[in-house]
Amino acid sequence: MPIELYLNVALGGVLTGLVYGLMALGLxxxxxxxxxxxxxxxxxxxxxxxxxVMLFVYFKLDxxxxxxxxxxxxxxxxxxxxxxxxxxxxxxxxxxxxxLLVAIAIIMINSLLMxxxxxxxxxxxxxxxxxxxxxxxxxxxxxVIAALAALAVAAALFAFFRYAPTGKAIRACADNNRGALxxxxxxxxxxxxxxxxxxxxxxxxxxxxxxxxxxxPMLGPTYxxxxxxxxxxxxxxxxxxxxxxxxxxGVSEALAGLVLTPSAxxxxxxxLLILVLLLRPQGLLGRKx
Amino acid sequence: xxxxxxxxxxxxxxxxxxxxxxSAIAAAAVAGVAPFNIVRxxxxxxxVGVILPKSGPQAxxxxxxxxxxxxxPALLAEMGYNVKxxxxxxxxxxxxxxxxxxxxxxxNDGAHVLIxxxxxxxxxxxxxxxxxxxxxxxxxxxxxxxxxxxxxxYVFRNFPTAPMLIGNGLSLMKEFFKATGATPKTAVFMHVNxxxxxxxxxxxxxxxxxxxxxxxILETISYDPAARDLSVEVAKAKASGAEMVMLxxxxxxxxxxxxxxxxxxxxxxxxxxPGSPGMYEEQFFTTLGKFSEYCVTNxxxxxxxxEIAQKVAGAFRKQFPNDRLIGHIxxxxxxxxxxxxxxxxxxxxxxxxxxxxxxxLRATKIDKRVMxxxxxxxxxxxxxxxxxxxxxxxxxxxxKVVLPAEAQELKPVFPVPGWNNRG
Numbered sequence: 001m002p003i004e005l006y007l008n009v010a011l012g013g014v015l016t017g018l019v020y021g022l023m024a025l026g027l028x029x030x031x032x033x034x035x036x037x038x039x040x041x042x043x044x045x046x047x048x049x050x051x052x053v054m055l056f057v058y059f060k061l062d063x064x065x066x067x068x069x070x071x072x073x074x075x076x077x078x079x080x081x082x083x084x085x086x087x088x089x090x091x092x093x094x095x096x097x098x099x100l101l102v103a104i105a106i107i108m109i110n111s112l113l114m115x116x117x118x119x120x121x122x123x124x125x126x127x128x129x130x131x132x133x134x135x136x137x138x139x140x141x142x143x144v145i146a147a148l149a150a151l152a153v154a155a156a157l158f159a160f161f162r163y164a165p166t167g168k169a170i171r172a173c174a175d176n177n178r179g180a181l182x183x184x185x186x187x188x189x190x191x192x193x194x195x196x197x198x199x200x201x202x203x204x205x206x207x208x209x210x211x212x213x214x215x216x217p218m219l220g221p222t223y224x225x226x227x228x229x230x231x232x233x234x235x236x237x238x239x240x241x242x243x244x245x246x247x248x249x250g251v252s253e254a255l256a257g258l259v260l261t262p263s264a265x266x267x268x269x270x271x272l273l274i275l276v277l278l279l280r281p282q283g284l285l286g287r288k289x
Numbered sequence: 290x291x292x293x294x295x296x297x298x299x300x301x302x303x304x305x306x307x308x309x310x311x312s313a314i315a316a317a318a319v320a321g322v323a324p325f326n327i328v329r330x331x332x333x334x335x336x337v338g339v340i341l342p343k344s345g346p347q348a349x350x351x352x353x354x355x356x357x358x359x360x361x362p363a364l365l366a367e368m369g370y371n372v373k374x375x376x377x378x379x380x381x382x383x384x385x386x387x388x389x390x391x392x393x394x395x396x397n398d399g400a401h402v403l404i405x406x407x408x409x410x411x412x413x414x415x416x417x418x419x420x421x422x423x424x425x426x427x428x429x430x431x432x433x434x435x436x437x438x439x440x441x442x443y444v445f446r447n448f449p450t451a452p453m454l455i456g457n458g459l460s461l462m463k464e465f466f467k468a469t470g471a472t473p474k475t476a477v478f479m480h481v482n483x484x485x486x487x488x489x490x491x492x493x494x495x496x497x498x499x500x501x502x503x504x505x506i507l508e509t510i511s512y513d514p515a516a517r518d519l520s521v522e523v524a525k526a527k528a529s530g531a532e533m534v535m536l537x538x539x540x541x542x543x544x545x546x547x548x549x550x551x552x553x554x555x556x557x558x559x560x561x562x563p564g565s566p567g568m569y570e571e572q573f574f575t576t577l578g579k580f581s582e583y584c585v586t587n588x589x590x591x592x593x594x595x596e597i598a599q600k601v602a603g604a605f606r607k608q609f610p611n612d613r614l615i616g617h618i619x620x621x622x623x624x625x626x627x628x629x630x631x632x633x634x635x636x637x638x639x640x641x642x643x644x645x646x647x648x649x650l651r652a653t654k655i656d657k658r659v660m661x662x663x664x665x666x667x668x669x670x671x672x673x674x675x676x677x678x679x680x681x682x683x684x685x686x687x688x689k690v691v692l693p694a695e696a697q698e699l700k701p702v703f704p705v706p707g708w709n710n711r712g
């Protein structure tokens with residue numbers, strides 16, 4: 001097979017991996033601070049995808065233009081969910097939190113099924129079929145735009161946590177919860193803000209993902225699982241790890257399809273997960289417990 | 290810990306816990322059995338359990354088949370079938386394990402006959418249940434050959450097996466090239482890796498040399514029908530340098546494939562399916578628009594000149610005025626025929642007994658039908674053998690018959706125009 005083919009496929013994997021990374025970033029941020037595993041993560045992304053589809057169908061609005069409003073809506077949704085439903089479970093055993101979030105995921109899937117039915121829906125923007133040709137390299141325009149947008153959102157999130165006072169307070173909560181309480185930080189509010197930010201991330205990822213794949217109500221669990229794999233590979237709670245994990249999964253899926261057989265794509269992703277768990281259980285960029 | 294019921298049982302004079310429990314079980318048994326006695330007493334309606342994938346990746350097909358089931362009772366009565374059909378439809382969510390449990394539940398709830406399921410994997414699972422319970426199973430659409438090769442006595446299929454489908458499809462392909470005067474030298478064979486796709490792939494492998502096909506298969510690429518992204522598969526197909534794409538697909542994956550081919554500027558002489566769903570379905574046209582044009586599928590198809598097909602078309606338009614018949618006719622046609630076969634057998638058997646119904650089904654001979662082919666009959670394995678295929682080419686956002694010549698609506702076009710030179 002010619003080298004251009006490998007290059008094309010690997011670059012496609014990188015672009016898709018960046019969107020995967022952004023999706024997993026939300027999960028990682030939430031777990032890193034609140035210490036709650038969001039089992040409804042993929043379902044929240046599906047929610048954002050449906051919002052983008054409906055707004056595109058009725059108002060012809062490009063999902064990229066819708067990214068900010070959908071991120072805001074998901075932020076509010078996540079904030080409200082953490083305040084009203086998850087906060088009372090914070091001190092309860094982990095299995096209670098697990099069941100709560102699985103229940104929320106099931107309710108979301110079935111609500112989407114009731115409202116939208118099982119058929120796949122998609123957004124067909126004007127540039128859906130365009131691609132950039134650079135010598136022998138052919139890049140899908142939609143993928144390039146989605147990846148750049150994912151990078152921009154991830155950079156904004158990194159900057160927020162590094163430079164904004166609220167971001168620093170959230171990091172303080174994550175590093176030393178008791179210390180944060182002692183210095184008078186409103187930890188529950190910060191938890192809600194974090195859950196909101198993680199949800200906003202997944203909202204942004206949904207706006208980009210809807211340009212790449214068709215959405216059905218049953219899509220959520222697949223992406224929840226994928227986000228878990230990425231976050232575990234990258235390192236639980238590590239933002240950089242989530243992006244790196246996304247890239248690795250994107251590229252390995254793509255190259256496995258080419259070198260082995262397309263049917264083996266998911267198999268290779270899980271093989272990567274097992275390898276990381278065996279050799280570096282804390283994940284590639286994770287800290288040892 | 291003492292339960293409330295046992296406390297109250299203890300308070301009743303002369304009623305021991307044992308007699309109380311025994312009475313409760315007896316009462317429950319009577320309550321449970323009574324409805325069945327009432328139903329048996331009426332004995333007029335044939336309980337038909339329909340199992341279809343109405344959600345999940347094959348949701349469109351399941352819902353499309355359901356339309357054929359929905360129009361059947363009234364239309365069959367109008368056609369003179371003097372039987373009452375009590376239809377219960379369930380969704381197996383495109384999940385084979387659920388298909389099995391849904392079939393068991395339908396039978397436990399009193400279904401006399403099962404119909405479905407538009408999926409070979411699910412058909413295999415339901416067939417086992419039907420055989421164990423002695424309830425006839427009428428397959429509307431499912432092509433894996435092994436389903437009717439197990440020696441089952443209660444399983445009947447009014448649909449070609451994958452080798453029959455592929456054999457007809459490959460033969461039509463040769464005629465297609467002859468009619469257009471253009472023959473590709475090479476092809477890449479892409480197929481889904483579910484039960485149907487693998488049965489079709491085995492059919493291609495076995496029949497290809499035997500039918501002396503005029504082109505060579507350079508590469509075979511199998512993929513997951515629920516795949517979210519087929520960019521790698523298309524890149525691989527393009528890199529093979531093949532002149533034609535031979536495709537065995539489902540619906541969502543066929544849309545993804547064409548979309549990727551456009552993006553990757555892969556322009557083969559054409560995309561031809563030797564016999565699979567996807568490219569003639571309504572959603573294929575609505576999603577892809579002009580890029581859905583010129584794709585070719587060789588499949589069993591409805592006979593627009595048949596009297597029953599016209600009645601089915603009329604009933605469909607009346608009941609589903611917002612749907613385009615042409616996007617559903619394949620699923621509707623076979624599903625309606627299944628209901629017709631079952632009604633016909635019940636009318637002759639005059640019984641809801643599984644064995645009597647199975648014997649009546651085995652003796653089926655229905656001359657007038659919806660689909661192209663000879664009279665509906667089953668061989669000793671329960672397999673229909675007279676269903677023919679037609680070559681359909683997507684033209685003006687509709688599948689049109691281009692072969693065989695006697696049913697031709699438009700002349701075939703091959704090689705097809707480039708992606709940017711369409712409508």
